[in-house]
Amino acid sequence: MAQLIVWTYDWVPEGPRGFVRDLRLRWACEEAGLDYAVRTVPFDDRGPEHLARQPFGQVPFLSDGDIDLFESGAGLLHIARKSETLMPRDPAGEAQTLQWTIAALNSIEMVSVPWWFLEVTGAKENGLTGWLTSRLDRMESILNKQDWLAAGRFTVADLLMADVLRVERLRAFGHYPATEAYIARQTGRPAFRKAHADQMAHFAAADAARA
């Protein structure tokens, strides 16, 4: 099997470290025990070459032999097909994993990221607060009843949902104990800790190289 390559920035400011989305792909590879390497594109100069690979000027993207794909959610589903650790092989388990992976992207992150964006850019009012509350309330209710989102066990849907929910400003938003416990369980996994430590070390090394 061709080695997977996870592409990220060569450097980022301190703020986003630990949250740059190459972490999702690193984490998935670690869970599945897949061989992968990390390569970089410039953070400062995102020219036509970057846009040709990621049309919105973001990271990560993934190379798998001669296949390239952007969008962390697409990369996760691509990697998940390689490993039953990430996605069950039975049709019902696979459908549950797919639905919750998409829910993390399109029902939670679709509200939480724009809410966060308004907060950090200092909008005078945040018109998304009520909507965010209703979504986090529903997740709390679900996570009160079940430890895992799909198929009664860890899947790539938990990986992604935990990464969406663990954003600090979001966790400070309200009192959601079942959600907190869920985040703690997922981010306590050795594969997350390895991926997180590796990302932090990657950007720390970049600081040293720039100094």
Add this chain to the structure above:
Amino acid sequence: MAQLIVWTYDWVPEGPRGFVRDLRLRWACEEAGLDYAVRTVPFDDRGPEHLARQPFGQVPFLSDGDIDLFESGAGLLHIARKSETLMPRDPAGEAQTLQWTIAALNSIEMVSVPWWFLEVTGAKENGLTGWLTSRLDRMESILNKQDWLAAGRFTVADLLMADVLRVERLRAFGHYPATEAYIARQTGRPAFRKAHADQMAHFAAADAARA
């Protein structure tokens, strides 16, 4: 093959008609020539039974034999696996289709739906306008260069992206001729026209039943 069942509301007000997301699943089934039926859940009373099937109280959800899944994006990817019309079978074509399907959900709709929400709820300022502009600018640049998003031909990624972009308030937002031409091409497809007409007729019949 088990018949697919697309679940939607029994009725909705006039505003969202033509845009309720069961249309995405109807459209996909029409493109692929798959046998499907439409069934309904109450719009007015969304109780525990609804939440057990769609935890955020929305529609659509899809039944495929004994498999149920919510999230229109997940339903689309599930249906797409059944038909090469919607998703190429070669790994590179499939990866491109996957990345653009996720991009529609997580790079465009993640900005456009909250922007739209702030607009219709009359937020005093819409702090997402700059972000939306940058995303629509990038899509315009891409659609200036290519007729289709993935694999050089129609895929489920075009179906979803066109459905995301065709929202009227979004089209009134700026001057994007390549995007307009793209929307016109996709929504001119017989399968879209059939799905759209069927949804409009479905809700019109509901009006008659309530009268």
